[in-house]
Amino acid sequence: MSANPATAASASNASAAVVSASRLLVRYGGNPKPTLEEISFSVPRGSVYALLGRNGAGKSSLVRCLLGQQKSTSGRCTLFGSDSWKTRGRAMAKVGVVSEDPDAPPAMTARQLAAFFSRLYPAWSGASVFDRLRRFDVPTDTAFGILSKGQKALVSLALALGSAPDLLLLDDPTLGLDAVARAAFFDELVGELADRGTTVLLTSHDLAGVEKMADRVGILKGGRLVLDESLESLKARFRRLRYGNEATEDPASYGQELSAFEAVKVKVRGWGIDAVVSNYGDESFARFAALEGVVDAEASALSLEEIFVAVVGEASPAGKENA
Amino acid sequence: MRGTLAVAAREIAERKLLFLGAFVAGLLPLGFPLLPVLRGNAHGARSVAMFLLATDIVVAFPLVFGATILVGDIAQKRLAFYFSRPLPGASIWAGKLLAALLISIGCAILAAAPVFLLEGERAFSLATGGLDSRGLLVLTLPGVLLLFLLAHVVASMARLRSAWIVLDFFLAALFAVAITFSIRSLFFAGFWSFYEPWRSPVRSLWWPPVALIAILLAASCVQVADGRTDARRSHGALSATLWGLIAVFAAILGGLALWVAGGSWEVLLGGRR
Numbered sequence: 001m002s003a004n005p006a007t008a009a010s011a012s013n014a015s016a017a018v019v020s021a022s023r024l025l026v027r028y029g030g031n032p033k034p035t036l037e038e039i040s041f042s043v044p045r046g047s048v049y050a051l052l053g054r055n056g057a058g059k060s061s062l063v064r065c066l067l068g069q070q071k072s073t074s075g076r077c078t079l080f081g082s083d084s085w086k087t088r089g090r091a092m093a094k095v096g097v098v099s100e101d102p103d104a105p106p107a108m109t110a111r112q113l114a115a116f117f118s119r120l121y122p123a124w125s126g127a128s129v130f131d132r133l134r135r136f137d138v139p140t141d142t143a144f145g146i147l148s149k150g151q152k153a154l155v156s157l158a159l160a161l162g163s164a165p166d167l168l169l170l171d172d173p174t175l176g177l178d179a180v181a182r183a184a185f186f187d188e189l190v191g192e193l194a195d196r197g198t199t200v201l202l203t204s205h206d207l208a209g210v211e212k213m214a215d216r217v218g219i220l221k222g223g224r225l226v227l228d229e230s231l232e233s234l235k236a237r238f239r240r241l242r243y244g245n246e247a248t249e250d251p252a253s254y255g256q257e258l259s260a261f262e263a264v265k266v267k268v269r270g271w272g273i274d275a276v277v278s279n280y281g282d283e284s285f286a287r288f289a290a291l292e293g294v295v296d297a298e299a300s301a302l303s304l305e306e307i308f309v310a311v312v313g314e315a316s317p318a319g320k321e322n323a
Numbered sequence: 324m325r326g327t328l329a330v331a332a333r334e335i336a337e338r339k340l341l342f343l344g345a346f347v348a349g350l351l352p353l354g355f356p357l358l359p360v361l362r363g364n365a366h367g368a369r370s371v372a373m374f375l376l377a378t379d380i381v382v383a384f385p386l387v388f389g390a391t392i393l394v395g396d397i398a399q400k401r402l403a404f405y406f407s408r409p410l411p412g413a414s415i416w417a418g419k420l421l422a423a424l425l426i427s428i429g430c431a432i433l434a435a436a437p438v439f440l441l442e443g444e445r446a447f448s449l450a451t452g453g454l455d456s457r458g459l460l461v462l463t464l465p466g467v468l469l470l471f472l473l474a475h476v477v478a479s480m481a482r483l484r485s486a487w488i489v490l491d492f493f494l495a496a497l498f499a500v501a502i503t504f505s506i507r508s509l510f511f512a513g514f515w516s517f518y519e520p521w522r523s524p525v526r527s528l529w530w531p532p533v534a535l536i537a538i539l540l541a542a543s544c545v546q547v548a549d550g551r552t553d554a555r556r557s558h559g560a561l562s563a564t565l566w567g568l569i570a571v572f573a574a575i576l577g578g579l580a581l582w583v584a585g586g587s588w589e590v591l592l593g594g595r596r
Contacts (some may be wrong), residue, residue, distance in 0.1 A: 029555065058447060064553075067406070068406075068551075069403055069406045069552040069553075070556075071551075071553070087404070089410060089411040091409075092408055092410070103401055103404040105337060108333075112336070116333050119328075120326060120329055121408075121409065122407050145327050254549065
């Protein structure tokens, strides 16, 4: 982590960050392997930070620690500059939360939930909640427990936005939603960001949705934050390289031609080599394409999903830790 | 306070049908005069029925709520709903406790109301055979609180399933023996005074149960405020606070028993009555 200049910069800005973690360690019971290890990152005001990771990577544990719901084994989390464990009660007045599993009491209707929240949040706007629910076409007098999964997510989002939060924390909110519900969810979020510039910390498996709005990405793998940088820089340095190989006797194997790059993933295909590299540069690619034995080399940009799979999926011997 | 009341109101609203059920149940004894078998003693029978119904409610409701209203949320990881809001842990705890007390006592009052409105205070004396009904009413609130807290603590230990339960069993047995022995020694020494507790509060047999309620309140509050959504930590916070305070309580009682056994207490505290 500290080797990444972007991370070092974000760590130095931690005190100004809306939410941050510093050397966070979470260990459950007698398990020798920590669920989260040495996690340090920060989310600057007004940014949309996407925290990605496979199931069991530790995203939900991290979110609970950031929200002051769970005490970490060591390390520290802050919300608005204060220790989130110690000042959770006050800090939550400025935080809207949509959890992975909508946890509102099943017997309560959206209207009753809004009435309950109105007693807790100083900046509550019931009108905006009902306005959103009307637009989402979600019934306000139906018990939360019998709403569809998509409707529950939309009610949770409307309620989370009802307090005009400075920070919106979304823990895999679109999990299990159909394409229409997902689109409605992200559209509303994009609208909110355009209107108010709310800081967002988002965990999600819907990487296409995340890519449209995130400006910073963190990737958790095996309890460690293996990547933390802006989406722009991430997309600039990751590329897929495809080329025919005449440098080795067996065209289906590869030699030293990729040594100028940090290859995260390399696959040998029938037509040649398919590699994902994490330190792409136009000049180094031009030198690579001119190498003897490298034929028809081409470089293409990757989507966030492809970068994510390359970083956390099965890596080649060359590149497991090279992200 | 605002948060506590909001949580309590929400919990009560979710269970509002219990009030209706209790009131409807309280109407049933009014029909007793219509039953041929009770025609001769309908007043007494409906008063007894009212008393039993209200007693059942103030015993059963706190036991059920104690075993479910907080522990269920912790065990099923539903407490995050509250901890994601601007609510201190103590407010969440107090709101749920307040709701359980108000529902238990409110339902008992509603169940007793129809017969009480018809018979007046006579209903109580008919039901209790002349026992001091005001004394019974005064005991209701601490009784409901004690039952709720005992059920909460036992259910926490059973449902949160952490390794703390081994220590819980061991310390429960140890302190039960120590406290019983101390109270018994004090009893045989003629230390406890059952009358006019204000003349010598130390000798009043009221303070040990009051201290026990205070200990249970503190332990369950720390459990929610410090354990939050983490079931294992929640059980740890409950057990550490509970057994720490009970150890102090047992030490005070044991010290008192030793001092009384020395014989000089009668001069200081006014002697046997």
